[in-house]
Amino acid sequence: MEQQNHSKQLLLQLNQQRAKGYLCDVIIVVENALFRAHKNVLAASSVYFKSLVPHDNLINLDTEMVSPSIFRQVLDFIYTGRLSSSDFVSDHSISSLLIAASYLQLTELAALCRRKLKHNGQTPSSSNKMTPSSSTSPTPNGHTPGPLCLSSTPLHNHQHHNNHSGSKKGSQRPGQEGRLREDLSEKVFISGSRCASLSPSGEGRSNGLGLDLSKRSPSESTATEEVSPSSLLQSSSPHSSSLSPTPPTTSSAKPEPPKTSTDLQPRAPRKRPRGDKVTPELEDGEVNGEENGLDQSEGSGHSGRGGGGGGRKGRRNGNTNYIYRQPQPGFEPGVGDNLYVCIPCGKGFPSSEQLNAHVDTHTHDQLYMKDEEEEEEEEECGGYLKDKDPDTCPDDSASKGVKPDAEEPGHLCTVCSKSCKDATSLRQHEKSHWLNRPFPCNICGKLFTQRGTMTRHMRSHLGLKPFACEECGMRFTRQYRLAEHMRVHSGEKPYECQLCGGKFTQQRNLLSHMRMHTSPS
DNA sequence: CTGGGGATGGGGCCC
């Protein structure tokens, strides 16, 4: 007895789930695009992925080897076992696919490409070796990989270092490491061109956060949601504007292991066994978020701090199945707690399980019927959204009070009577009273009151740490942190305890110390 | 084992 088409149906289901982001537990970053997928499927298809996905939930691929559009085809192939005829429009497309397939060790796809090239009278071997001629031509989406074999830059060594070798101090000079990260930042930030992630009508969909939430039409191959990291972060990095838009360089001629999230982690000057392993927010085993920190505290609006150091434990932000959106109006059984937002309909749910259950109720068609009407929503309604809830939106007077053009003297907060110097400050301050948070993280769904905080948070997902210590190479997401860190090297201890004379490099440690003095015990 | 200090990560919020 055998179920007919069982495997086919299974793949179909998986592919549909991928389209929804349902149970996706890994994000693959390719240049300016994010692809969500299932670890199991990737591991079953690719030796490379098989080696990476157990350890990483965020995988950066070398854009020299694969462009976003090519990877979309690769992913489609993985999930469907077929390539659309449009993927074979030119020998070059096939060559690009072959390069990617070889890089990712997708043997079947590589063989398919070779056969196709052979059939077309081409010599697949040349493509497989990734000669400059084959690699520098534009890919179908216009992406032009940099030269592969011509570069003499030594950067390739750290473009692909793995967790373990990379964590060894001294394996590379700090400066080099810093360069690596900048290069990676370039890859992530610079690319201004949107990959083929636009909605059927061609326009990218923004939710007002710069997040491209566009969906691919059902008719357009398999729906692969791509999100431009550059839009994710909206050039929040001060480096983003200063980085050269030159393509990343690597002199590798053979496929190398893709970069992984851990590649982005700092080489801590001191031993940090756990820290070295991290992508805290995307730790294995948390993606389904049964006990996800989000459920209980994160994003509740009250205990965000609870997660402060949680990165070390990896207990926060575990759910990566969905790219979150703010709740849609009309769905508000306790809006403040509905942190898990369905992409297609925007409904919010208090737990990942409920969200998963909900997502499954969507038909495939529904996924692509979503309009773009809400993108300016949070801006227009002052962040309260339209899902008015007595708890989350105190009253209309509050929002009236925060009109940008408010001119009343004093600019008093309607909630706490705090006096702000101007209407803008007042408006921003009043956001601090909102229980509803209009700025969701596109990766983990955590909600924020300020866009800047969200983008800063996003950096931690992507491992972007633009600020490097010249002494030890340690990198930070914030300049302030770097300045703070530099006192470690300088030995400066500007903070002195007035009670015992103890000196500290950091104010927060002085404060911690002071608590020791003042605490009863 | 425990507590304190050093150091780091992340979020909130104001400027």
Next chain:
DNA sequence: CGGGCCCCATCCCCA
């Protein structure tokens, strides 16, 4: 929107 500072939490080291 970024910078800066505050806070909390956490990890690691060491006495």
